[in-house]
Amino acid sequence: MLFDAHAHIGEETDSAFIATSSTDEMDFAASYRYRALGIIPEGREKDIEKLRIAARNGWHIGEVGLDKRYSDLPEQERIFREALRIAREYSRIAVIHTVREYGRTLDILKEEGIHGFIMHGFTGSYEIACQALSLGGMISLSPNAERAKSFEKLLALPFLIETDMNAGDDQRNALEEWSRKLSDRIGTDAGERCWEMLKDIL
Numbered sequence: 001m002l003f004d005a006h007a008h009i010g011e012e013t014d015s016a017f018i019a020t021s022s023t024d025e026m027d028f029a030a031s032y033r034y035r036a037l038g039i040i041p042e043g044r045e046k047d048i049e050k051l052r053i054a055a056r057n058g059w060h061i062g063e064v065g066l067d068k069r070y071s072d073l074p075e076q077e078r079i080f081r082e083a084l085r086i087a088r089e090y091s092r093i094a095v096i097h098t099v100r101e102y103g104r105t106l107d108i109l110k111e112e113g114i115h116g117f118i119m120h121g122f123t124g125s126y127e128i129a130c131q132a133l134s135l136g137g138m139i140s141l142s143p144n145a146e147r148a149k150s151f152e153k154l155l156a157l158p159f160l161i162e163t164d165m166n167a168g169d170d171q172r173n174a175l176e177e178w179s180r181k182l183s184d185r186i187g188t189d190a191g192e193r194c195w196e197m198l199k200d201i202l
């Protein structure tokens with residue numbers, strides 16, 4: 001099974017893990033089999049209650065995280081921590097979005113005792129990737145990862161694959177192409193491995 005570890009709302013599909021960036025998307029995402037509810041980058045207090053309701057009803061949590069491009073990092077961090085506590089309380093996966101804040105994000109994951117997480121759209125360093133894995137987390141590579149300095153080294157690690165696109169034909173085609181490219185490089189079926197890594201925890 002070719003599985004997309006991170007996509008967004010589009011056509012109905014059971015072969016993608018659908019994440020949202022706003023709780024406003026909750027109604028649209030509800031019909032997907034594999035889904036997470038998130039708030040980036042500017043979640044507010046009222047969203048936290050929605051995350052809790054979602055987690056109670058079987059949703060995973062995400063995207064949540066830190067994004068240096070947006071203001072008020074202390075407030076982002078406060079909301080991020082609250083979201084992580086919900087994921088932990090209900091044993092849900094936390095889908096992490098982080099931009100230029102990898103070190104801080106890992107510290108927070110450690111401090112909050114989070115083990116089941118996916119660092120999606122990973123473009124950080126090899127060292128950060130290893131730390132994430134040693135915490136029990138996963139990294140997920142989109143085609144953007146090819147531009148990361150660490151790309152060649154990351155290929156030696158276990159990773160998920162993703163498009164970060166809206167589910168549909170374009171997303172499926174992009175996923176196929178990305179999976180083929182990576183599989184050729186690593187000598188393993190990257191799409192199949194992605195599903196193997198996720199199937200028992202989603």
Ligand SMILES: [Zn+2]
Nearest residue numbers: 006019063164
């Ligand atoms: Zn996304």
